[in-house]
Amino acid sequence: MTKEAISPGRGPSAVRRILGPAPLLGLLTGALACVLIERFFGQQVSDLLHLPKMPVLFGILTISKVVAGLVNALFKGAAFEGIELLQLPAAGVYFAVVYLLPLIGVGRITAGAANRAAAALARMPLPASALVHLGLMYVTLHVWAGMSDYRLITLNLTLIAVLFTLSLNIINGYMGEFSCSHPAFMAIGAYISSLFTVGLFVDDKVLGKALVAMPMDYLTFPLALILGGGAAAAGALIIAIPSFKTRGDYLAIISLAFLFIVKSLFENLQVLGGARGIAGQPDWATLPVIFAVVVLGIWIINNFVTSTLGKALNAVRDDETAAEAMTVNTRRVKMTAFLVGAFWAGVAGGLLAHVLRYINPAMFGVQKLAEVLAMVYFGGLNSVYGSIVGAVSISLLGEALRPLEILKWIFIPLLLILVMIYRPTGLVAFRDFDLRKAMGPRTDSRPKV
């Protein structure tokens, strides 16, 4: 949205030039228009284009399915109908007609009005303006996900990935350490919150009969998440204390060890289901709940990293000795960063457990670590935008390229390598997330140089 290049000496980005002077408010309105168009006319458009179904992930899925069919036909001799090739341009046209053109069109047409509205909102307290933007964003996502349950589950898991990635970015990005224990924090959060919800409110084979019967038991879900996050933070203490003295490779090894300890702990704890895990979590992690928690998480983490303490994190990253000399209490800083990061990872774990409604220790292994590290480094270190971009793009790509099967695992790592070559710190690294500026009016398409 506010992807315009701020660095001096560079002109407005191509995206920004096309979108014109539309502020975030205008773009959100445009996005809402897109999903409404899709909601009411998407089926007709896809029928008109002779697409077999309404494209579910912006047409990328349709394209990768055709490509997969083509690859199978070429290398394995599978049957392939040439007519399917026509789905390639059709998916592109669908994307253009339903998303791209309305977004640009509405964005440009409403730019004047949206700028005036944004200016009016900017005069109001920040929370009011933020609520308006978030409301628009939620409605857009709600309508978009309402069209298909597959979108809904993808969106839910993507939002959780955003929170999880951001929480790791505190440690790996802002503090500049290489921590490998994040899946363990997620596991602790997932288990403790499941223990709370399943143990108290659900009849379960592993954890026994429900202890409490309450008509509004879902209202306790925030408590479950906080407990999960708190337990993860408590676990982080174990890793934060040795991290006082270690840096770099050694911290990576200690934290990796912690990951394995936690995983085997849950594997061996028969009261928590052992390797079989816990199933039957209540279905409480709905889209509004996840959206609210993730937004809250982003807000708090953003405040944290832009606070004095957050700046101290950067100081510790750049030179620990110098930071210490400049009166930064490095111990306290490291400890806080670990605890905050682990807390939100635990909350993400609690959400994940209640979306999948099943957890087992194997889910929180090295594979999960690789996934989240890829999201952090792909999106960009030291940046809230970066975490959002990284988590969303890797999740969506992983989903949209699923039909390619094994080729997907060539394509995504290749993309990572390319990003690391051309942008070694990730796509949108080291950029502050200034809420006021992001939501403000955009009178001039090109601000100061």
Add this chain to the structure above:
Amino acid sequence: MRKGLLLMVTLIGLGLALSPAAGAANDVIRLGFPIPLTGENPDVGASSKNAAEMYLKQVPTVVVAGKTYALKFVYEDNEFKAESAVKAITKLITEEEVLGVIGPQASAQAVPAGEVANNYATPMISPWSTNPNTTLNRPYVFRGCFLDPFQGPVAANFATEEFGAKKAAVLYDIASDYPKGLAEFFKQAFEKIHGPGAVVAFESFTTGDKDFSAQMANIVASGADILFTPQYYSEVPLIVRAAKENGFSKPIMGSDSWGSGDLMGLCGDDCKGLFFSTHYAAAGAQGATKAFIDQYSAAYGKTPDDVAALTWDSLGLMIQAIQNTGGLSGDIKADRTKVKDALAAIKDYPGITGKMTFTPEGDPIKCAVVVKINDQGQFAFHKSVCP
């Protein structure tokens, strides 16, 4: 820009002119396969897909109440991950609009996926999952294999009768759902026959371990008459060799997990003469089972493993149930429930892995076989054990 637009318009025009009229989709029965085509266990996905493709070649169309339907299978990669399996099955049910689902295979994916299938009221058969939670309280979820609480006693009884074993040792992977469950069921059953303490060594390791000498030393010292190790094909050769090197000369027996993958290629002569309980025996098979094995071997150049055989049977069950519905209405939601009811009502389905009838929980009642790995390295039928 203008050229691009022109090209687009031409292509759309072409698309409109060439594409066949919509609406032919009514005469197609779509089944979904959320299977691990990539990830840690691609062999499992490949076997499932092979079996399904072979089935499709043999049975391209199904007649339901006088109307012919073309079969169409949709494969979705679950990456051997729980999250991915949930997304894959949701996609199959809501986007691909499949009538029924075969898979996922392993319990770690089948348990969460079963929840999704049950929520969307879509019949699902997991051919290979042994976790009780997969089908528990889920009327729409079935499985194609017998459960560990049955296989454990089979192995315990066999060890007692065949080898006269009085003391047994168990070596299992504590971090993996299936071996751990089965090891415990074996222990229970064996101690029920021979009294508490009859399992003299109950040794564990963690997924990925390659050195078993410490556990073997304990097992040898315990004086066990038999070693039971319900591990996967990749670990069995290491365990068998470790046993030999540490001087354990008593029989070793295993479970159905031995039968998948390339056990003999990895194990060679060391595994000859050992026994394991499983779903079916490839060598010495007869009738439909033999026909299946011959065709599969001819098509893919290897003997079908139990995943392939169970997938074949699950698919057969699903098709049988669809035929038993007595006609599909075209309303996918109503049809899914009809298929579920028909599945639950199937009696004595003659599968290649034995006769199957579902319990109300959706688990089949079927016989297990004990196979012996013969001197040619084939899995030969030794004994059939029925519940």
